[in-house]
Each structure stands twice: as C-alpha cells, then as structure tokens.
Amino acid sequence: MKKICFFLIFMSFGGAFSYSQTGFILQNDKKFDKIRFKLINNLIVIPVEINGASLSFILDTGVSKPIVFSFLKETDSLQINNTEAYFLRGLGEGKSFEALKSENNIFRIGNAIKFNQDMYAIHDANLNFTPQLGVPIHGLIGFDLFKDFVVEINYAARYIKLHDPLFYKSKQCKSCETINLEFYNNKPYLNAEVKVNNVTVPVKLLIDSGGSDALWLFEDDDLGLHANGKYFTDFLGHGLSGSVYGKRAKINEIHIKSFTLKDVNVSYPDSLAITVAKQLKERNGSIAGNVLKRFNTVFNYKKAEVILKKNKFYKEAFSYNKSGIELEYHGDIVVKEEIYTVNDYANNGSRSDSNTLRVGLTPSYHYVLKPAFVIIELRENSPAAHAGLLVGDVILNINNKDTHRYTLQEIMHLFYGRENDEIKLIIDRNGIMSKFNFNLKSPL
Structure with a gap:
C-alpha cells in the first residue's frame, strides 16, 4: 500500500458540471x-x-x-x-x-x-x-x-x-437574490463587500457551511482587512489539522447584493493556521453558518449560482460568548439518582381506625450514566477565568439545574445571555466539588 x-490546495475550476449515472x-x-x-x-x-x-x-x-x-x-x-x-x-x-x-x-x-x-x-x-x-x-x-x-x-x-436538476424549475421570487458562484478545487465562492472600520472592501469568500462562525477574514493591511483596537484573542475552533486561534471583533456591515447584515461577528485567524486556505491568493476569507442560517438557500452548481431568501433568523443579533468557557462532551459520568417508591400503607401496612389510607414515599437510589461536559478552553481575562475556573473542570450543575438535563448546545446558549446575567456553577475538579459564580460580560 x-x-x-x-x-x-485550491486550484482553478471552470466550466459547467456534467451529470452521469x-x-x-x-x-x-x-x-x-x-x-x-x-x-x-x-x-x-x-x-x-x-x-x-x-x-x-x-x-x-x-x-x-x-x-x-x-x-x-x-x-x-x-x-x-x-x-x-x-x-x-x-x-x-x-x-x-x-x-x-x-x-x-x-x-x-x-x-x-x-x-x-x-x-x-x-x-x-x-x-x-x-x-x-x-x-x-x-x-x-x-x-x-x-x-x-x-x-x-x-x-x-x-x-x-x-x-433532480433535469426536472428542477426555479420559482419566481421577488424577495430573493441570485448570486453567481465561482469554483476552486470543487469549493464554491461568492463575491461580497464588507465594511470594516468604516471602509467598504470587496472580498471573495468561500461558502463554508461546515463552519459555525459568522465570518472569517484574512488580515490584509493593503486592503484594510484587520482588527482595529477593539478585539479579543480567542479559540476559533478545530480544523482537520489542529486547533485554530485568532482575533474576534465586529465589522460594520456585510453586503451580499441587496442584503445587508450589520454589526457582524468576524474572526481573523492566525496566519499559520490558514496556510492551506491561502493557496488561493484571491480568497479573503469564509462566510459560514452563523450568516448562512439567516437565509433559505438553493444551490445550483450546474448553473454556478445560489439563490438566497431571508428567513426568521435574518434579524437575529450577532453575539459572543460572554463567559469565556468552551465546553466539550467527554463521555459519560456516573450520576446518583433518587427514586421514590409509593407505599399504600404507611402505618405497618394497615388502615387506621378511621379507614383513611395513608400513603408513604420510600426513597431509593440507583446509578446511571449521564454526559460529562468539560471545560477545554478558557479565554484569558474572561469572567469565568477571573472566578477561578480551570481547563479540565467538569461542570455538574448550572443555575441550580444538573447539566446532564441539558444538551451541550443548550448549556453554551446560556453563555451567550444578557450582559450581567449571573451564572452559578457546581464543578468537579479532581473529585472535589466546588461552587463558582460570575456575571456575563461582553468581551468587546
């Protein structure tokens, strides 16, 4: 073998796609x-x-x-x-x-x-x-x-x-926009404009539905694509070749034809992490899930176009994690659950003289496996870091509710809450239970 x-790497790709059996x-x-x-x-x-x-x-x-x-x-x-x-x-x-x-x-x-x-x-x-x-x-x-x-x-x-593209007919849609696509190494790109530091810049962006962020831009001083003084350094996510870190900030606007999104989250990944992505010199970044989800889309690769239509997420505000915590699911932990058994007769199994039935509850316990959520990244100078939390802490309870009753996404959603919302945690650190409190604070 x-x-x-x-x-x-990214190579030029042109011409219409052919379809076969x-x-x-x-x-x-x-x-x-x-x-x-x-x-x-x-x-x-x-x-x-x-x-x-x-x-x-x-x-x-x-x-x-x-x-x-x-x-x-x-x-x-x-x-x-x-x-x-x-x-x-x-x-x-x-x-x-x-x-x-x-x-x-x-x-x-x-x-x-x-x-x-x-x-x-x-x-x-x-x-x-x-x-x-x-x-x-x-x-x-x-x-x-x-x-x-x-x-x-x-x-x-x-x-x-x-x-089936042989039978598909596009519907008339006055509120839709049709965007031309370009292809490199079988990946779709679109042209858009971003307003950064109050300067409008044309950009070529990879359409990346496999990215959860809103927008990635590659820093370029000649184009004016860079974070100004208002940014924070953060963990951006996992790529196939390791973790990606960089700067997070906001841009004034992104324009995709007639659509305009304002006050948009933007990430500027470290240059070493995007060496492969920058093989295509014309590429300026990526447009990802937190922007794409705001549209219902129709991708037609044969015609090299995508149709966008606003949906219910369009006006949803862009926000950042205000805790500084990044969690992962790390297998299961053993959780002790309390169960109550109903007894028909609480007084030695007999009725009282008044023929009133007494009911008793007898507690018992059993052990079950529940998901464990572990802190894997902690942003420097974040509320959680200042409170004393550490990477490796297992969160057992959040705001008086056991975490195994949440999904991972539901827990992370709490960290994007309102400014100054209180977060109360019970964590397991090397077998020792501890309580921590902090208030959410915008990192910008």
Whole structure:
C-alpha cells in the first residue's frame, strides 16, 4: 500500500458540471427528496448510510470528497475496502494526517443513492467533532452531493431538498437574490463587500457551511482587512489539522447584493493556521453558518449560482460568548439518582381506625450514566477565568439545574445571555466539588 502526500490546495475550476449515472441518483423516479436535519451550533447534521451503516454527517460545502471518522464505534459495521494511504492537511497549526482513500462505497442519503463513491477514512481519534457538538458526528460530505442535485436548504424549517436538476424549475421570487458562484478545487465562492472600520472592501469568500462562525477574514493591511483596537484573542475552533486561534471583533456591515447584515461577528485567524486556505491568493476569507442560517438557500452548481431568501433568523443579533468557557462532551459520568417508591400503607401496612389510607414515599437510589461536559478552553481575562475556573473542570450543575438535563448546545446558549446575567456553577475538579459564580460580560 503506497503512501501519497495530498494537500488540500485550491486550484482553478471552470466550466459547467456534467451529470452521469456514476453520480447520486434519486430512486423510484422521484424528482426530489426531502430530508430532515439537525441544526447544531449553526451546522447541518444529516443522516447518511454508507455500506449499510447508519451514520450522521455534517453537510459541508468546503469539503471536496467525503471524510469518515472510522475510529468511532458506530462505524464498526462499516466496510472500508480498496484502500490507499494519503496524507491530508486542512485548517489548523498541526501537521498533515494520514487517511485511507476507499473506492466503490455505497452512499445513501434519503432516497438518493450512489454506488461508487470515493471517500477518505481517518483513524486518528484526535480528529473527532463529536465532543464539540455533543452528538455523534461520523464524517463530512459536500461537493459530491451538491454537484449531482439542486440542493435546497431551509434553515428555518430544518430540511434539505435534493432536486433532480433535469426536472428542477426555479420559482419566481421577488424577495430573493441570485448570486453567481465561482469554483476552486470543487469549493464554491461568492463575491461580497464588507465594511470594516468604516471602509467598504470587496472580498471573495468561500461558502463554508461546515463552519459555525459568522465570518472569517484574512488580515490584509493593503486592503484594510484587520482588527482595529477593539478585539479579543480567542479559540476559533478545530480544523482537520489542529486547533485554530485568532482575533474576534465586529465589522460594520456585510453586503451580499441587496442584503445587508450589520454589526457582524468576524474572526481573523492566525496566519499559520490558514496556510492551506491561502493557496488561493484571491480568497479573503469564509462566510459560514452563523450568516448562512439567516437565509433559505438553493444551490445550483450546474448553473454556478445560489439563490438566497431571508428567513426568521435574518434579524437575529450577532453575539459572543460572554463567559469565556468552551465546553466539550467527554463521555459519560456516573450520576446518583433518587427514586421514590409509593407505599399504600404507611402505618405497618394497615388502615387506621378511621379507614383513611395513608400513603408513604420510600426513597431509593440507583446509578446511571449521564454526559460529562468539560471545560477545554478558557479565554484569558474572561469572567469565568477571573472566578477561578480551570481547563479540565467538569461542570455538574448550572443555575441550580444538573447539566446532564441539558444538551451541550443548550448549556453554551446560556453563555451567550444578557450582559450581567449571573451564572452559578457546581464543578468537579479532581473529585472535589466546588461552587463558582460570575456575571456575563461582553468581551468587546
């Protein structure tokens, strides 16, 4: 088995896409298929079946070929054949990583099926997105699905529609905007304008539905793309090649044709973490989930266009984490639960002289496994850091409610609350329970 060094670089891509029987097709002569998805931290999570194994994938427009995290236990029944080793590299300051390219896999997404899908299987357990989202994530899929269908994404109602492009007819929509797409290395780009420090700058942005932030910009002093004095340094997220850090700030506006979003969150990633992304010199950054979710979209790769329409999220204010805490799901912990058993007769099982039935409650306990949420990043000078919390602390209770009764997303949502809201925590630090209190404070 030979090894090939393969970097995820960006190359010119032109011309219309061709459609053939080697791609995804809709079964039973359907013209479209509707698939429900979960929206988790601004990311689209869809059900995908590979070689008969039922899995969950992120729908990621920034991915050329499907990637499956084959170290997860749910993929035990996944047969990976005809493999060849490659070295891949993505965002992050880490090194390239090994992946096995596998051919002739059967992919099924709803009623859509493909019988000869290539994919990359990754065995490195460090490349795991499940802890950050709190639900099993088995892989990423993008271009191979988008090129074979007209893909309608309804963020508001949380479904996608896969339309057969031979039968798809676009609807008349006076409130919509049609945006031309450009492609490099099978990834879609659009042109927009950003107003930074009160100066309007034209930018070329990757459409990255696999990113949960709003907007990433690559610092460029010649263009005026840089954070002014009002920013904070933060953990930006995990890339395939490691963690990404950088500056967070606000920009005045972003203009996508007639649509204007104001006071938008922006991140300026450290230059070392985006070496691969900057292979395309014309690229100025990415537009990601926290902007994309504000539109219902129709991607038509064959016509090289995307149609945008405002939805219920459009006017939602952009906000930052006001606690300084980043959490991950780290397996399960043992939780002691109290259960009460009802006794029909509290007085030695007999009735009183008045024939009144006495009912008693007898407590008992049992132990169950519940999710553990661990602090993995703590922003310097944040309210949580000043309160004395540390990386590695396990949060057991928040605002008088046990954390295993929340999802990870629900807990993180509390950290984006109103200025000066109080957060009360009970944490486990090396087996010792401690209480901490702090008030939310904007980092800007």
